[in-house]
Amino acid sequence: MWRVPSLQLSSNKSLLGNAVTFVLGAAAAVPLVVTFSDLVGCLGSVKGSSMAPTFNARGGGSCDVVWLWRWRVRSGRPLAPGQVVVLKSPRDAGKVLIKRLVAVEGERFIAGSRGQVAIPAGHCWVEGDNTTHSMDSNTFGPVGVHGAGGWQDLARGLASSQVGEGGGQAEQGTAA
16 A cells, blocks of 8 residues: 555656756746847738738738848848838837838938938938838838837848748737
């Protein structure tokens, strides 16, 4: 009769040991995943029509998946007009936007109803590909590259349609 309680105690130790191992493994993995996401990149989803047909070309509330490549920005490599970027909204810091970079500091160009625009130092001009459904620099002007309303979370996106499946608002884990 002593053996039955002994086996139960051993079984409980095994269960406890597995739980401790799981908790320690998860505790070690979380900082690695967060660091990778912050420094290298992560997956995001694009909702909305402001970047159609590049993203969400199917319409009807479709949602494309993108890779938010943070390494390029953190490495100091310059961005060039034509690239798709992710930035915090200058109007609502709680929103993340995905837009195409049109012009960088020092450039001059014609911006629709605004006429000729000169991009000041430390700023850039972003627009959605679907100009009739995009809140972009045509609405809020040049965007600061640094600072609270700027590109703290700037990244490059790759549409799921470009990786084999085939703007809006982005979420981290989304962009407009």
